Amino acid sequence: MHLVTQSYFNAFCKSFGAPYKDTKNFEAFANYCIFTKYTGDTVEVADLVYDGADPGIDGAFMYLDDRAVMSFEELAEILDGSRREYAVSIVFTQVKSSTHWLKVEIDSFIASIVDLLSDSPAQPHAEHLAEFRLMFKKIFENIGRIKNGLPNLHAYFLSAAPDTEASEINAAFDIGEKALKRLGYSHDTRYIKGHRDFIHNLWLAADGPVEARLPTIGYAPFPAAPSINNAYVATVLARNFIDTVLKNKDGSPRKKLFEENVRDFLGVDADVNSEIAGTIGEEGRKSRFGLMNNGVTIVASSVRPAGQEIFIRDFQIVNGCQTSNVLISLDEKVDASVSLMVKLIEADQPSVIDDIVRATNRQSKVEDAQFISTLDVLRKLEHYFNARGATEANRLYFERRKGQYGPENIAPVRIFDVRETARCYSAVAMMRPDLASRYPNRLTGELLNDVFKPGSSEESYYTSCFAHYRLKLLLGNKKFDGRYSKLRWHLLCAASKYCAENFKKLACKSRDEALYNLFAANEGVWFDRLDALIETAIPDPDISRDLLKSPPLMAVVLSNVDKLKNK
Incomplete structure (x- = not known):
């Protein structure tokens, strides 16, 4: 194993108390890297690996929006208890600690997924995969409430091997992705080659600092206030806000942005959000979006202006969860005519942040019971x-x-x-x-x-x-x-x-x-x-x-x- 890979793997085992043999712990390490790509939820090592018959699938995960759902009972409770729309991602992994690529393993992984999702699987399945099949069916029983009409399906073949340009290996990934698409079960369908550098980048992103440079149309400082280091109100293009704040460099939505926000995303069809979506959807009104919307409030450990940009580090959206998620949902409709007001506050004292969270959300008539963080x-x-x-x-x-x-x-x-x-x-x-x-x-x-x-x-x-x-x-x-x-x-x-x-x-x-x-x-x-x-x-x-x-x-x-x- 490469020295850097071994170092990251050792750090994972030390930090999370990985209890298995090295091969199983490496599965947990790689699955953790993928898990954190989709959600900010905490997870135990025991929930990342499974026992039982192994048909060539090491991990099977399901996400509703950015929340991990780990059991059929929990999925049924969520879907039966709400009528809102959900973005669903289904993720499969196969993990190899070997430093060599084998085409037969790449092909076998896809064959295992196709078999698992078929009406009559031929291979024996461990209990967790049998339960995952039930979860998969439950999603399709509620297909009318799945964003884009179908779930996303992402398969990751993760290996400690370096990237390769070998034609037979890359062709295997292309053919495998086409096989998944032919199933007709998914909207966004991908078969990803997870080489060692890919895993390294995911590990570093899992717990690293969150940073962004937000271009502005203009901004003004707030007057000095006790325990507030810096504060600005800025007018920005919604397009820039999506691309720099709401999304990572690879275009995927950032996780953990809304942990300080007292409300989860209610869905585009909720009353308040349907109005936001309607404004963006109408050509004659979208240019007035910034004037009609209350904007977004961000608290960060560092807020620094530089020219027409503002640099922020370790930031949280404390008010504006609904606005932010509607912008992500309607990404393709947000053009250069859509503006947004953003408050950026540099503060690190818990009591001050509590006050900001409470005050900004009080304007939205949020009930006291929802203030989990306060x-x-x-x-x-x-x-x-x-x-x-x-x-x-x-x-x-x-x-x-x-x-x-x-x-x-x-x-x-x-x-x-x-x-x-x-x-x-x-x-x-x-x-x-x-x-x-x-x-x-x-x-x-x-x-x-x-x-x-x-x-x-x-x-x-x-x-x-x-x-x-x-x-x-x-x-x-x-x-x-x-x-x-x-x-x-x-x-x-x-x-x-x-x-x-x-x-x-x-x-x-x-x-x-x-x-x-x-x-x-x-x-x-x-x-x-x-x-x-x-x-x-x-x-x-x-x-x-x-x-x-x-x-x-x-x-x-x-x-x-x-x-x-x-x-």
Whole structure:
């Protein structure tokens, strides 16, 4: 393997606690690089690789807009619970750590995809691919609500080999893409040659700084204000805004731009957005778009004017999610006559950013419950993590604001955002591993106020995250079989019950203290207890996907915990 590739791969394994053998970990590394190209969602290594029969497909992912959907149940819940339109991307990967290209492997990957999507597949499929077929069918049952009438289909053959000009290899990719197009199942259809430099660029883009140079028609500074370093209001061409701010250099939409915005994109057909779209769609009105629209507000770590351009770094759109997404959706209709007003604010103090988010969205009559990033509970939780972590050798960080620890070079495995914290708390404190594994988006949606309830113990959130962090490290260090990764939420729930019922016998003051001790050690008495718990609660990690998502599994696991009462 090339030295640079090996370096990036090692960094991934160290940061994410990859628990498998090198070949499987390399699959996870390459799949992570692709995953971050489509979404800003967090993902676990165990969700990037799969066990079971391998028909030549290493990864199968589905995205609705820029959100990853990991299960049939979650997809059905989304589609059945809303009537809006979605842009759907279906992504397949095949990963090779070899430094040589083989035409037969390139051909075999396409044949496997064609077979998987056929009415009567000939090859045996692992459980995750069988479920993916169900998800694929569910999309077509709702085809009237899929943007462009069909999903996008992107296949990536990823290899540690350098790029090649060999005619038989490049011809294999061309022929493979034509085979996918002939299926007639997709709008934008691609078969991508993912050579080592391609993977390198994706890895560097995954967590690197977001920068842009936005050309302006004109701009003016705001007067100086406390805790605001720089601020400008600019008039820009919407075309330039799309190409430099909303899209990457390769033309793909930027991810993580709207984490500070309190509302997800509602769809082009929503009332407010249909008006925006209508203005852009009419030749006589589009030139007045900038006057009729409230504009976009951007907060960045750096805002610097240079001539008629403004440079921004590490930026978030805190108000204007709907406007921005409509512009992307109607990209082909946005010409040089469409203008836009943009506020650009350089600020780094959390309280100031909170005020900006609240004030700019208040003008849109957004309900208080939607202010996820400004909930008092989350702010107090951030303070608790900081105070508690100051005494820890490997402290954990609560990321209330997406990317806030990016400049500090902290291993991702020690950073818990709102969604990941909710999953940990759900498994440990709420005893609902099913929500953590199958319905994570529900935890920060309809169940938000149940998960982050005022008055809940901050220690329970911290301990839940600590237990998950340590379990991932123990799996990554091969202290436990890597196959337990897919069962981590059930193991956390089992550990929670064990510690709740036995903390006094274990000479601890609370369940949380016992749980912390149970996961803190790499050896010794507490580690032996954890080892016994895992072996007793789930003796065999080879559990089918269907059983994994069934309610009886958790009942069996918790029943097994009772066998450890005297240990």
